Amino acid sequence: MGRLERTVLVISELQKAYGSIVAVNGVSFSLERGRLLGLLGPNGAGKSTTVSMIAGLVTPDHGTVTIDGVRLSGDTDPVKRRIGLVPQDLALYDELSARANLQLFGSLYGLSTRALAAAISRTLSLVGLADRMHDKVKTFSGGMKRRLNLAAGLLHDPDVLLLDEPTVGVDPQSRNAIFENLEQLKASGTALLYTTHYMEEAERLADRIVVMDHGRVLADDTLSGLRSRRAGAADGSASLESLFLELTGRSLRD
């Protein structure tokens, strides 16, 4: 197993409850460098809470998150520098330029002025916004904001990138551009944890798929592995959506 295959993120027995509601109940999985793990589940399955615990936004009641064997703990833990977050919301200041936004978010990771300037240039080029760096974000289209949202999570060159539904509300062109960015990141060795409701995205991007529901992991396998487990699937060509519905049921969640 080469460097790119080395496990970087391990979460073990994560639990989180809000009062009597158990949001996450004993979730464990791992992620290797250069791989994309698709985290799927219906609304309320516990995906966002799991991602929030990995990002340090929520303190687990039980369980651990480790990056290369180093346990994540505390607000100022340096391990956080190795994690990047792309939230579902467009977490950007519309009133500021793209560059000013990235300067702010890069400063949170203690990048030097020179390193920050280089990182801004690199990430804006990656997402195709280098020529708009001085424009205010409020002048951007939805797709451009999504791409900038991605760039903001990449500034400090994290080993693990957490993407929480990063393509919500974007047109096919921007979505495709984001996919290409993610492929590049995978190729460069970044480990990607990707939550989505779009099954075709997971089918296209994910090396492995974790299906969650009611705070638990229902399945953790490759797409072909999931297909082979399906009862009566002789040809192994069932869609991920049908597999997903088989695992999580058809009852409405919202």
Add this chain to the structure above:
Amino acid sequence: MGAFVALVGKDLQIFFGDRRSVILTLAVPIAIASFFGAIFSGAGGGGASEAAKIPVMVVDDDRSAISKSIVAGMEKDSALKISTVPLDQARAAVQSGTTAVAVVIPPGFGEAAGRAFLAAAQPPEIGLLFDPSRTAEVSMIRGMLTGHVMEAVGQEMFSGVQGRALVDEALANIDAINLPADQRETLRSLLQSVQRFNQTNGVTGTQGLMTVPYTVNENAVTSRANVAYNSYAHSFAGMGIQFLLFAGIDLGTGILLERERGLWKRFRSAPVSRFAMLGARAMSGTLLTLLTLLVSFGFAMVVFGVRIEGSIAGFALVALACSIMAATFGLLVSALGRTAAATRRVAGLAVLIMVMLGGAWVPSFIFPAWLQTVTVVIPARWAVDGLDAMTWRGLGLQAALLPTFVMLLFSLVFGALTLWKFRWEEA
């Protein structure tokens, strides 16, 4: 430290990046403080004395010498603007709010008042029709009326035609007065002396007897002699604090909006301490509110001649403490609020109550005594008191220390409550 500076810089960049907002933030407090200052200085009404006059309607249904004397005395009073009208008109004016009080002198009042004055007879009533929403004016007019009635009745007894008749009548009926014999004789002697006095001084009477036995020498105590009170100093203090607290609300709801927009997820996912995240907001809030306050007072100095008659260092201390207090108030708003829109409404109401009780709008002396005592727990009161002390009152640095200390104490409490109640987890 880099994250702290970056977060502060971001707030300043966003604030100054919106020129329209900057202008409004600075101009609105100035405009409103100027308006309040003008109201309380009497500007636009032809001078201070005219602006301060209270309109009073008088219904003189008695038309006696005494009632005419009462009306004449009230007309000479520089604090009152008297108009004599029929009863119906007076009642309608009070009901419509045109005037706060109407004084009704009923028929026979003069005679009855004279008899009561001399011989302990049943005193007559004077009617007061008043607007219940303006009780402060009613209290003032009640006091003034007492003086004018006493003066009019007293003078008439010693000099007027009606008074002479009443003295004669009292002497004729003195045996019917229910008094011990020795006291009755003393009273008879007193009334006979008054009768002789009136005869001695002829029919024109004697002026200057039975008047209010003092005059008032009014001296406004300001920073020093010959320095007039500048009402703009107080209005800019009061309105300044109000808008500082409004800026605090903006800070708090700004944090809630950042949370709603997912920005706090970015902050919390970075290796940044909680102190840096909240401290940076407190710092930027302090800087921006301090700027607002200083620009407001700068305007008041240049345009309205407001001066820091007391300690400049004290003014700086109080202004800084006000700004820190407003910024930490904003943090508390962010900790207690859930959504920005709902929080803005509730916090706005809280600020309006605070500044009203703090004496920023109307003088706090009109409040009930218990309420005046309660206002010591209102930070706006300390802010206004501190700024007043350093501006028009002209007090020294020592007078700035207590307000500064109390406001910093409020800041500590607000900060502690914020740390306690702030929702750090971002699910």
